[in-house]
Amino acid sequence: MTPAPIPLHPAPEVALDAVFFALSDPVRRAILERLDEGALLVSELAAPFDISLQAVSRHIQVLVRAGLVHQARSGRISRCTLDAAPLHDAAVWMNRYAKYWQAGFDTLAKHLLRLDDERAQSKKDDR
Amino acid sequence: MTPAPIPLHPAPEVALDAVFFALSDPVRRAILERLDEGALLVSELAAPFDISLQAVSRHIQVLVRAGLVHQARSGRISRCTLDAAPLHDAAVWMNRYAKYWQAGFDTLAKHLLRLDDERAQSKKDDR
DNA sequence: TTGAGAGTCAACTAATTGGTTGATTATGTA
DNA sequence: TACATAATCAACCAATTAGTTGACTCTCAA
Numbered sequence A, B: 001m002t003p004a005p006i007p008l009h010p011a012p013e014v015a016l017d018a019v020f021f022a023l024s025d026p027v028r029r030a031i032l033e034r035l036d037e038g039a040l041l042v043s044e045l046a047a048p049f050d051i052s053l054q055a056v057s058r059h060i061q062v063l064v065r066a067g068l069v070h071q072a073r074s075g076r077i078s079r080c081t082l083d084a085a086p087l088h089d090a091a092v093w094m095n096r097y098a099k100y101w102q103a104g105f106d107t108l109a110k111h112l113l114r115l116d117d118e119r120a121q122s123k124k125d126d127r
Numbered sequence C: 001t002t003g004a005g006a007g008t009c010a011a012c013t014a015a016t017t018g019g020t021t022g023a024t025t026a027t028g029t030a
Numbered sequence D: 001t002a003c004a005t006a007a008t009c010a011a012c013c014a015a016t017t018a019g020t021t022g023a024c025t026c027t028c029a030a
Helices: A012-023 A026-035 A042-046 A053-065 A085-095 A105-125 B012-023 B026-035 B042-046 B053-065 B085-095 B105-125
Strands: A069-074 A077-082 B069-074 B077-082
Touching (some): A012 B012, A012 B026, A026 A077, A026 B012, B026 B053, B026 B069, B042 B053
Antiparallel strands (some): B069 B077
16 A cells, blocks of 8 residues: 655645745845846855855745745755746735725725725714 | 834835735635625634634734734724735735746746756856 | 865754633623 | 623743754865
């Protein structure tokens, strides 16, 4: 009997957890911004930061766990590349709320919200 | 001499930290999804979850800290409403990477990446 | 072969997180 | 008034996080 296969991709929900968590740190966001301009070594990524190389290495591993960075080790060096695909899933999730900041919201939707608030207020007052 | 005024809005970087962190938990994302359909009380928000009301109350406070939820207390009850504005800032940050998943990436950009990988590979080989 | 460099692993610490239960505050209501 | 309800506060616990330093592996080069 073979052991249960390890799933190649985590459940989408868990993946979103990891992606958003990875984005919640300024060092990790800065790493992603630098990788957007091209592949870099761990030591090159670490140079601008005022923390140890080990700390940066672990930040990179958080990004790898989220699927946002790939590491290609070749000898001593480890070339880090961006993989923006998981960001797409996160953007899709956030798209649900795009209606709130798209053109027209300031006039129409905020007005509707204000009406809603006033309705709730009057509902409270007439008890 | 008056004390230094407390800034109304945190620095944008810190705000992104709080927003992405708030999104990194499935309970908090579910709360935002429910609030997208209308304002709800804390107890209404808590009902579907298998954790204590206190735990949900603290999740809501994480969302409030991120500016994603407003609470209007009126007597015993606390009406929670969605504020998607901070999500906009997060979406703007993520937009930098939209080029990777937009149409044409599969053919053009991945090809460029492959070229880049091959260049790096040959650079390594000829030492 | 010897040593320096790139990177990770391991152990430790302090702070934060996410959950719990119990007490407390404040407001409706019988 | 007395009691139930809505919600938060406070204390506690286990797990995780983000940083440190030190040891280790592996590779390149003198």
